[in-house]
Amino acid sequence: MRYRLEAGTMVTMENAETIIRRGQITWDNGRIVSIGEEDSDVEPVDQVIRIPEGIVMPGLYNGHNHAAMTLFRGLADDSPFFEWLEQHIWPAEARLTRDDIYWGTLLATAEMIRSGTVGFADMYFEMDAVAEAVAVSGMRGWLSRGLVGDQDPDFQKLYEAAAFAARWRHRAEGRIVPMLGPHAPYTCSPEYLAEVARVAKKENLAIHIHLAESQDEIHTLKQRYGRSPIELARDTGLLQNRCLIAHGVHMSEDDMHILANHLSGGVVSCPISNAKLGNGILPYPALLEHGITVGLGTDGAGSTNTLDMFLEMKTMAWLQKVRNHEPHRFTAWDALSLATRGTSEILGFEGGMLAPGQPADFIVLDGARTHLVPELDVVANIVYAATGADVTYSVIGGQIVMAEGIITTFDEGQARREVRGRVRQLVDSKGR
Ligand SMILES: [Zn+2]
Structure with a gap:
């Protein structure tokens, strides 16, 4: 499957200046194929995801x-x-x-x-x-x-x-x-x-x-x-x-x-x-x-x-x-x-940057959140204003593991229930 994601802002982490506005990233087989400005004349893909106010960055x-x-x-x-x-x-x-x-x-x-x-x-x-x-x-x-x-x-x-x-x-x-x-x-x-x-x-x-x-x-x-x-x-x-x-x-x-x-x-x-x-x-x-x-x-x-x-x-x-x-x-x-x-x-791994050939490990923040407006400095917003709760998409090794805030790979609710039940047995309930 070949995917393309289009988003308002992309931070590639190649260097501090590389911020792409109205960008697109294409990936296939776990790796990034291309990343750059939106282009109407692009090769066909199997699935297109559009997040106009999304901020794409390395995971x-x-x-x-x-x-x-x-x-x-x-x-x-x-x-x-x-x-x-x-x-x-x-x-x-x-x-x-x-x-x-x-x-x-x-x-x-x-x-x-x-x-x-x-x-x-x-x-x-x-x-x-x-x-x-x-x-x-x-x-x-x-x-x-x-x-x-x-x-x-x-x-x-x-x-x-x-x-x-x-x-x-x-x-x-x-x-x-x-x-x-x-x-x-x-x-x-x-x-x-x-x-x-x-x-x-x-x-x-x-x-x-x-x-x-x-x-x-x-x-x-x-x-x-x-x-x-x-x-x-x-x-x-x-x-x-x-x-x-x-x-x-x-x-x-x-x-x-x-x-x-x-x-x-x-x-x-x-x-x-x-x-x-x-x-x-x-x-x-x-x-x-x-x-x-x-x-x-x-x-x-x-x-x-x-x-x-x-x-x-x-x-x-x-x-x-x-x-x-x-x-x-x-x-x-x-x-x-x-x-x-x-x-x-x-870790001896090649991740941490968005460029062709790199592993398709990236996330999308919801740039429409009130505390991320305006976008004078997107990197400062990411570090000083955003929290993890602003992340809505996650792609790891090309697999979409979270879409629109929903984890796709397993039942998160079950993990919460299991942990709650098990902890009651493990920890003295009156323990602080
Ligand atoms: Zn430790």
Whole structure:
């Protein structure tokens, strides 16, 4: 099937100036065939969609998520971090079944599709259930089983993760890409990380890991090993593979040199999670200076509450301006670039831009909404004025997964009902 979509405005993300007015985009077989101004003399297609007030833009890529944690949205909010984790999240997670994780993930995909995300990097457990939900949803998923080395002395779970990768590689029309997910250097020993690095190299898998998230982590690792998280990542061989580093808030000049010299992949910032848990603000200008690729992610809904990447872009921009006192140094374009091209590049994917030959991953915002008028600066409107709720269409790998605000790939209402019912069993009903 060949499709053409005509819309009032198109933001291609090739460069900040490329805004097409009265544009059209044609796609076939999962890829963009052409994009440009409307042309009356065009070749025939199978279906034409006209959205005169639509704003077409690349879909967003969420670089760090624990999707099934939608099950814990609102559980023990505002608690101190370790109380939240140890007294509320871990006991509830211990009761999770495979089906709970399937439905929690499916609910997350509905929320992500609705708010313009087309692909996400996930770290959790029962990853077959996660992969099944991703396959059903129509989204792209870079999926890794979270590995807590301290609970895996004989590497059994690591080898299971490699087996999961072998099972799911190239599945769901190529939308699923398995990765290896060692949780963090404070829950995985250097020996464990070295074995992860070895398996990753052998199986040609990229790595997804939490690094340099909190000041506490830096102190703990300095005491335990006399090294920073980034030094540990280098010394254990992790950086010899493509690495997606979640957070990267606390890094020294030396750490950034290491990443500049050794890292393929990049740092995925989760500004809302970092703010809410009191962990700080990414030193973005320093990373930029060192040429380190930066992307954007939400982290799980257990801590961030929402998976709306539009909120994440806004927060990123605000916090950078708060931190650096130079509002012109981090622009709406920068925020949008991180959530599209930035994350995509870190994942080793070619998305994040609308051009012929690129994957047909794009979304349409309803430009008729009152808060998006006038259109003096469409990119500023997208980042500072829009929310995920303004997204009405989503196309992923050429498939229309949402049309006129309705998800086409699965029954979203059923996912809501399942999650409501299951959470009653999982969480003490009087628990905050
Ligand atoms: Zn995380």
